[in-house]
Amino acid sequence: MEAIVQGGPVSRASISKQTGLSKQTISEIVRQLEIDGWVRETGRTSGHIGRTAVTYELVPDAAYIAAVDLGGTKVRVAIVDLTCQVFAEDVAPTDPRGGPAVVDQIVSMCFAAAKTQNIARDRIRLAVIGAPGAPDDRTGRILLAPNIAGLDTMNVAAALEKGFGFDVMLENDVNLAVLGENWLGQGQGIDNLAYIALGTGIGGGLMVGGNLVRGASHAAGELGFLPFGSDPFEPESLRSGAFERAVASGGIIERFRAATGKTLGVPAIFDLASEGDASALTVLDDTARLLARGIGAIAVVANPQKVILGGSIGLRPEILERVKTFLPQCFPYAIDVEASQLGARAAIIGAAAIGLGHLHNTLFGADTPDSRISLPPANTVTLREVAR
Amino acid sequence: MEAIVQGGPVSRASISKQTGLSKQTISEIVRQLEIDGWVRETGRTSGHIGRTAVTYELVPDAAYIAAVDLGGTKVRVAIVDLTCQVFAEDVAPTDPRGGPAVVDQIVSMCFAAAKTQNIARDRIRLAVIGAPGAPDDRTGRILLAPNIAGLDTMNVAAALEKGFGFDVMLENDVNLAVLGENWLGQGQGIDNLAYIALGTGIGGGLMVGGNLVRGASHAAGELGFLPFGSDPFEPESLRSGAFERAVASGGIIERFRAATGKTLGVPAIFDLASEGDASALTVLDDTARLLARGIGAIAVVANPQKVILGGSIGLRPEILERVKTFLPQCFPYAIDVEASQLGARAAIIGAAAIGLGHLHNTLFGADTPDSRISLPPANTVTLREVAR
DNA sequence: GTTATTTAGTTCGGTAACAGAACGAATTAA
DNA sequence: TTAATTCGTTCTGTTACCGAACTAAATAAC
Structure with a gap:
């Protein structure tokens, strides 16, 4: 079917x-x-x-899915129907208490969003939660997520299932973003796709042969630990990542400070660059060179057809245009690089993608020949905003 | 079945x-x-x-497979039965004329090997050829294989099928090696496995979720182009690879020459190191540090459970012990690294693996739930040498 | 030695998931 | 009006399994 x-x-x-x-x-x-x-x-x-x-x-409203993008600072939820029409959406700051408080927040936000559209709770059949770090299928914990307290010491999946009363799936948020791009973004129809989220930190999502790459311990895509940009043998690099120290916002701010003696935030540095400030322009150039090298490293290992950039810094056009200049200078064949048009919504869309694929499979007993997710084509899907 | x-x-x-x-x-x-x-x-x-x-x-001899490892300097062939018992094996220098001459050489070597064991030609049902570069399924050509002339301008697959009179499969040789390790080597039972062949050059094979990673243009694993080791923005790095220039035998020889003024081959440098020569030891240390960083880069992208080293340099115990020392100093979590016990035979075994999986599938109409190769378990397989 | 229990293998009749062939139904084209 | 085309249903059949029942052949217990 x-x-x-x-x-x-x-x-x-x-x-x-x-x-x-x-x-x-x-x-x-x-x-x-x-x-x-x-x-x-x-x-x-x-x-x-x-x-x-x-x-x-x-029948679109035969069932609904709750899609959640949980970040260190914000949590974004959406209720979508079987054709991925978004009926309700909400964003709020992540509860700083972490652990059970975050679980409760997610559950209540989802049900509140559904209520604004008079969607009965029992019509929601599944929730897909994207979170930073590595969800552990066996224990239901979320590991490697230092930005949110308490998720690695409780069975998050079970707690969410108890709160929701239906099945819950957990997945890494950047992995969801690459799925969203593959479904409704610039990665449509592409089986070998990479996504890089660059902002306060850096993370990657990868699809190979149409399948998500999670890795042996679900640690694939931890791009902050690429062994260049700064000395990987320094203890600070072991802690926060040689590449992340250099390419993410902290590195940008530090390079600008070293050149000018001034400490500015990243947006201000981009503003100075657009005014022609030589130091700011150099900082952007260096950032883009590093990012180009990071893209090259991914390409060497996995040979993606396209790389999509997201994140507050990755979405900047100044970065993309520089990456496109520097990449051919350091890598022997062409790689298609684009900034994400889905932007901050990529992970929500990816969550909806996983949820729909799972729901379709269980409802119709579909036996896909591989683990590819089967979804409605993009042209039948509408993303409709609702007033909050 | x-x-x-x-x-x-x-x-x-x-x-x-x-x-x-x-x-x-x-x-x-x-x-x-x-x-x-x-x-x-x-x-x-x-x-x-x-x-x-x-x-x-x-019935082991119901059919046979011809497994071939084609390299720039040598070509190795083997005839194996349905339980992967090796009945005939041969090695010879690769015909330097390239193109059709290499095709003829492969065909005649295989049939000659079979004849030594009185295996009739019509009992051989399939040939699997591992070659450097990227086999193109659509055209039958082998691209990116500068070491052997003429393979990118002819339909190699069709020529081999004409010469053999049965089906032929082409695959990258390092990809075959990782398959061989996964089947009969130290990678058994591991779904996320990486293999690095380091010698005159460097190449990688990767399995993710039990599947071979080939990439969008079959260029996955071209580790020579990792963007560190030397400046990736230099034209020479664009040509031969920033990482390969530094870590492969050319880089080892150059670093030793820069330190001592003497030009020696790699084996001699290893000899000096075993005698305690300080410059040679430093060169080995630097090589291992680079290799550790290369392993880290693979781990960041794909998170393999284990990395297996092969190739004339990769198999050196001096390199392995140093990599094991340096890797924890530049990468935040443990990665299992081992030198291949299959050694030079890994690709032949991988070729046999693909051939057997394909043959089993076609004979028994097996419908595997994914593209994993289904093979006899290691303990039923014997690798029996035959006198040449 | 006989009986009880267990496991292997076969026979009989059945179901589920399809399909070919045939034909009626409903539209447009000539 | 007839011819051609496409949709949908009915009837019958095939293939790849299965449950139930039973026979066959071994060891264990008495």
């Missing part, structure tokens, strides 16, 4: 052709789905030779 | 338990395989309560 998910109104004969299954088989399956309430008739085709066909579509 | 492949003599009831299929289904399948000549009875179980069972095994 991927054919119904994959397209808008569709006839049974059309599904038969797309899937190679016989018309009688498709008729039977669609009959059952209609009885169960998952699909409905939308009308008939017209304007072509031959008998007109009855068209069917997925 | 993976159960038969996966174990030695096995009873139908045992297969039924392993696979969850019913006894009657298994009986029927085994009957058909026996009729077709793929399996045969080996005897009966004994010494347990209940009826004794008839045991079956794969």
Whole structure:
């Protein structure tokens, strides 16, 4: 029934052709789905030779998914239906107490958002939570997430499932971002895709052969520890990452301070650069050179077709244009690099992607030939803002 | 029928338990395989309560595979049976004319090796060729292989299939090596595995989630272009790789020459180091530090559980012990690093692995849930040398 | 030695997930 | 109006399994 998910109104004969299954088989399956309430008739085709066909579509509000992007400073939630239409969305500062307080915050924000649209709680079937660090499937803990207290000492997944009353999936937030780009962003249709989030820190998400790369201990993409930018053998590099020290906002501020004696924030340094300040321009150049090298390192290992930049610094056009200048100077073949158009919403969209794929699979018993996520195509999806 | 492949003599009831299929289904399948000549009875179980069972095994010589490791200087071929027993093996210098001459050389070496064991040509069902560079599935060419002339201007796959008279598969040689390690080497049972071949040059093979990483243009693993070791913005680095210039044999020789004024080959430098020569020891230390950083870079992107070192330099114990010292100094968490025990044979074994997996799949119509290769377990496999 | 228990293997009849063939239904084209 | 095309249903069939029941053949217990 991927054919119904994959397209808008569709006839049974059309599904038969797309899937190679016989018309009688498709008729039977669609009959059952209609009885169960998952699909409905939308009308008939017209304007072509031959008998007109009855068209069917997925019933969008048969179920909803809660998508959450949990960050060290903010938490963003959204309620989406089976066609990924966003019915409710909210952003709030992350509860600084961490642990159970954050769990409670997530649950109540989701249910509050649903309530603003009169979506009953029992229509929400699944929640997907993107969080910094490495979610541990076996223990339900979130490891390597120093920005939020208490998540590595409790079973976050179980607590969320208890609070929500339905299934919860945890995933790294940058991994969700690359999924979101792959689904609705500039990474559509690309099986080998990298995403770099550069801001206060730096992290990466990677898809290889259409699959997310998590790694043996879910530590893939910890780009801050690339062994260049500063001396990787220094103790400070072991703690916070040789590359992150140099390329993220702290490194930018430090390089500007070393050149000018002044301590400014990153936005102010970008402002000075746009006014032609020589030191600021040099700092941006050095940042972009480092980022180009980081992109080269990813390309050497995994050969992505495209690299998408996100994060407060990664989204800056000044950085992208410089990276495009420097990358060909330090890497032997062309790599497509773009700034994310989804921006801060990439992870939410990725969460919705995982949730929809999971829900579709469990509802329709789909047996995908690999672990690729099967989703509606981008042109059937609308992202509708709602007033908060 | 993976159960038969996966174990030695096995009873139908045992297969039924392993696979969850019913006894009657298994009986029927085994009957058909026996009729077709793929399996045969080996005897009966004994010494347990209940009826004794008839045991079956794969008929090893029902088919053979030709495994080939094509390098710039040598070509190594092997003929293996369905249990990966090596019946014939040969090594020869690669024909320097390249192109069609190399194709002819491969074909004739394989058939000659088979003839030494009286294996009829029509018993060989498949050839797997590992070559440097990037095999292009669409055109049958091998790109990025400067060491062997003419492979990027002809359809190598088609020429080999014409010469052999059966199917041919092409794959990158380092990718085959990591597969070999994953199957019969120290990477057994590891889904996230990296292999580094360091000698005249450097290359990497990577498995993520049990799958080979080839990348968008099959350029994954070109470790020579990691952006450190030397300045990646220098034109020479763009040509031959900033990292490769520094860490491979050319870089070792150059660093020793710069320190001593003498030009020696790599083996001689290692000899001097074992005699306590301070400059030679420093050169080895620097090489290992660079290699440790390279391992760190792979770990940052893909988080492998283990890294296996191969190649003439990578196999040196002096390098491994230094890498183990330096890696914890520049990377925040432990990575298991080992020197390959398969050594120069890793790629041949990987070729046999791919060939066997492919053959098993086509013969038994196996529908694996993902693209993992299904192979006999290591303990049923013998690598038997034959006199040449 | 006989009986009880356990495990292997076969037979019989059945289900689920499809499919080919045929044909009626409903539209446009000639 | 007829011909051609496409949709959808009915009827019958195939394949890849399965449960239930039973026979066969071994060890364990008495």
